[in-house]
Amino acid sequence: MxxxxxxxxxEGATREQKQALIEGATRLLVDVLGKNPNTTVVVIEEVDTDNWGVGGESITVRRARGD
Amino acid sequence: MxxxxxxxxxEGATREQKQALIEGATRLLVDVLGKNPNTTVVVIEEVDTDNWGVGGESITVRRARGD
Amino acid sequence: MxxxxxxxxxEGATREQKQALIEGATRLLVDVLGKNPNTTVVVIEEVDTDNWGVGGESITVRRARGD
Amino acid sequence: MxxxxxxxxxEGATREQKQALIEGATRLLVDVLGKNPNTTVVVIEEVDTDNWGVGGESITVRRARGD
Amino acid sequence: MxxxxxxxxxEGATREQKQALIEGATRLLVDVLGKNPNTTVVVIEEVDTDNWGVGGESITVRRARGD
Amino acid sequence: MxxxxxxxxxEGATREQKQALIEGATRLLVDVLGKNPNTTVVVIEEVDTDNWGVGGESITVRRARGD
Structure with a gap:
């Protein structure tokens, strides 16, 4: 569970990539902990680059600088 | 608190349904634990069906199959 | 889902109170949005009063003052 | 970390305000706990006023009443 | 990031199992989205079975019944 | 709100440090967005170093190596 x-x-993750994340995360829980895949829930949240910061700067600013 | x-x-929850969730969740905390409703916060997050997975599949895929 | x-x-929520929260939250989602109870997940997290703040003060401090 | x-x-937080939140939260962790700013992550989530409740009412309703 | x-x-996940979850989740983000592993953060939270519910019942109750 | x-x-954050985090985060929201401190909630969660990973390794492993 x-x-x-x-x-x-x-930043443009496709439906296929999201499906791959859902599959991969579910398999990981099954493989490592023997969890039941049918009750394993995966929720992906996409956050604007203005709203995500690291090192005290937004990703928008870092991307603009070429980081 | x-x-x-x-x-x-x-998937189209209406403003009235969201209001009912807020009211019901607040009342639950008051009734079960005697919490103060005025400081009980409820946040509803709606997630695209591409971004929610269960059983290793997105809800988009499951809905398309008729689940 | x-x-x-x-x-x-x-602050001492009992097993019975937690069970009541789980039941009540599940029923709320069923009643308001017609969700399937069998795939409705409820997770309760208990946080030390030192680690919860409101109004710029921890709950520990507020409780000590009689709030 | x-x-x-x-x-x-x-409710209209600007890019500059979000940048100020990212900077301020990062500095707080550095100042109080000596954390490394380069691995401090800040994520801001903006929630519709219909989806946020306090006192059993959505913020939409409270704003309409002038609260 | x-x-x-x-x-x-x-329910007794070992340090090795947690390490496997951290490695696997990090690799998943690298493989699917090309993310930088050095800034990929994984946080595992373990929740008491009294505090986790599905189908309106706590996991404690379900385990006792043999589910 | x-x-x-x-x-x-x-890793041993003291009650005073947690109080400083609560105060600082609350003041940040007041200063940057003009939020009401009395309805600003701060929750601190402390996670075992076995349960936190970055770069595909737990913090326990990284600390042991001297990172």
Missing amino acids: PYVNIKITR | PYVNIKITR | PYVNIKITR | PYVNIKITR | PYVNIKITR | PYVNIKITR
Whole structure:
């Protein structure tokens, strides 16, 4: 019955990539802890680059600088 | 001072339904634990069906199959 | 497939009270949005009063003052 | 390596205000706990006023009443 | 810079299993989205079985029944 | 009515440091967005170093190596 929350910046992840994240995270819980995949929930949250910061700067600013 | 976070798939919940969730969750904390409703916070997050998975599949895929 | 996270201060909620929160939150999602109870997940997190603040003060401090 | 999640109602916070939140939260973790700013992550989530409740009412309703 | 939060019931996951979850989740973000592993954060939260519910019942109750 | 969640590794933060985090985060929301401090909630979560990973390794492993 695990719950996995994946937060990423909103930068164009495709439906296929999200499906791959859901599959991969579910398999990980099955493989490592023997969890039941049917009750494993994965929620992906996409966050604007203005709203995500690291090192005291937003990702928008870092991307503009070429980081 | 409880904090309740309700995550649901984004599938057209109305303003009235959200208000009912807020009221009901607040009353639950008051009734069960005697919490002060004025400091009980409820936050509803709606998540795209592409971004929610269970059983290793997104809800988009499951809905398309008729689940 | 909703996911409900309830955060409360750790102040002695009993197993029966937690069961009542789980039941009540699940029924709320069923009643308001017609969700399937079998895939509705409720997670309760208890937080030390030192670690919860409101109005710029921890709950420990507020309780000591009689709030 | 701290992770800070700030949830606010979606009411027009500007890019500059979000940058100030990211900077300020990062500095707080550095000043209080000596954390490394380069691995301090801040994520801001903006929530519709229909989806945020306090006192059993949505912020939309409270704003309409002038609260 | 992704952030992955894995919630599981507290039922004896070992340090090695947690390390496997951290490695696997990090690799997943690298493989699927090309994320930098050095800024990928994984946080595992273990929740008492009294505090986790599904189908309106705590996991404690379900385990006692043999589910 | 903001809600701030601060996750840090459990490595001995004192009550005074937690109080400083609560005060500082509350003041930040007041200063930057003009929020009401009396309804600003701060929740600090401390996570075991086995349960926190970055770069595919737990903090326990990184600390042992001297990082």
